[in-house]
Amino acid sequence: MTTLTKLSLATTLLLSSFLMSGCATGGAGMVGASSNVKYGDAKAAETVTADFGSSDLQSTAEALTQSLLETRYIAKAQQPPKVRLRAVNNLTYEHIDTKAITDKIRIKLLKSGQVRFLADTANLNQVNAERDLTTTATTKTKMKAMTDSDYIITGNVRSIKKANDDVKDVYYNVSMELVDPQSGEILWADEKEIRKVTSKSSVGW
Amino acid sequence: MLNIKHTLLNITVGSFLLLGISGCAGKNQEHFIGKERVVLKEHRSFQEGKFLKVAATFENEDDTEVEGMVYQVEWLDSHGIVVDQTAWKPFTIIGKQQIHVVDMANRPDVTDYRIVISTPNK
Numbered sequence: 633m634t635t636l637t638k639l640s641l642a643t644t645l646l647l648s649s650f651l652m653s654g655c656a657t658g659g660a661g662m663v664g665a666s667s668n669v670k671y672g673d674a675k676a677a678e679t680v681t682a683d684f685g686s687s688d689l690q691s692t693a694e695a696l697t698q699s700l701l702e703t704r705y706i707a708k709a710q711q712p713p714k715v716r717l718r719a720v721n722n723l724t725y726e727h728i729d730t731k732a733i734t735d736k737i738r739i740k741l742l743k744s745g746q747v748r749f750l751a752d753t754a755n756l757n758q759v760n761a762e763r764d765l766t767t768t769a770t771t772k773t774k775m776k777a778m779t780d781s782d783y784i785i786t787g788n789v790r791s792i793k794k795a796n797d798d799v800k801d802v803y804y805n806v807s808m809e810l811v812d813p814q815s816g817e818i819l820w821a822d823e824k825e826i827r828k829v830t831s832k833s834s835v836g837w
Numbered sequence: 838m839l840n841i842k843h844t845l846l847n848i849t850v851g852s853f854l855l856l857g858i859s860g861c862a863g864k865n866q867e868h869f870i871g872k873e874r875v876v877l878k879e880h881r882s883f884q885e886g887k888f889l890k891v892a893a894t895f896e897n898e899d900d901t902e903v904e905g906m907v908y909q910v911e912w913l914d915s916h917g918i919v920v921d922q923t924a925w926k927p928f929t930i931i932g933k934q935q936i937h938v939v940d941m942a943n944r945p946d947v948t949d950y951r952i953v954i955s956t957p958n959k
Contacts, residue, residue, distance in 0.1 A: 675922065687926075707886045744945065
């Protein structure tokens with residue numbers, strides 16, 4: 633076999649393997665590995681815009697959970713208190729899913745084992761429907777009474793925005809409080825403040 | 838000769854004692870990604886009820902350069918396994934500024950920690 637023939641055979645093999653592999657490059661368990669979509673760190677600090685983002689949600693939930701766990705009504709409680717999450721009002725000009733903040737706080741508090749949670753008021757219809765179904769569709773005719781909450785958690789999200797031609801400044805304030813529903817007394821309150829500045833001339837860090 | 842031996846022994850014992858007192862806040866609890874343009878001045882942990890709490894101080898030792906950084910605390914259990922971590926928290930530190938941070942684990946099985954610091958490429 634001449635050198636030229638060997639070379640053309642190698643080229644043909646290389647080309648055919650390339651064609652057979654097609655455009656869907658990647659390894660086992662991967663689809664579209666050559667596309668522009670990449671998975672990132674879910675906990676990474678995100679600074680795409682100055683709007684309330686994932687980093688703000690995470691840092692707010694962490695700070696307020698930490699503060700809640702330190703309060704004596706939870707840290708020194710004989711039994712883990714039963715808490716119900718109430719609405720956190722969004723008083724800003726942008727859409728913020730405030731339930732995402734309280735849900736995240738609830739997950740962290742449940743992992744701590746220091747708090748028990750009752751169904752949200754938004755989910756009470758589902759709970760009541762299940763109770764009705766139990767008493768009508770099964771042999772069980774009586775249900776135990778629903779339990780009262782020891783505390784409720786409420787709060788507000790506020791923002792102040794200022795901007796000129798060069799700089800845009802956004803200040804977020806997320807405040808929460810732990811209230812005794814029997815007495816109405818506010819037992820704990822804390823806040824998380826976030827400042828974000830967008831500068832047109834800035835090139836970042 | 839005997840005196841020299843005694844002095845050497847004292848120095849050795851003293852060094853071991855000092856090492857013991859300084860505790861475990863060693864380099865294995867710090868991890869830098871990228872250039873170390875920000876200094877982790879000190880860090881220590883203590884128990885707050887059932888939870889481990891970490892206090893740390895970062896410093897920008899440069900006079901003029903403004904530095905950006907993010908840090909994350911990894912929470913380890915008694916087997917040294919990372920069971921939880923904080924979100925990456927961003928900071929901007931101007932020259933000679935110190936920033937003090939406190940983070941608390943929210944799981945009772947956390948017994949140790951590691952602070953991971955990352956500074957973006959310039």
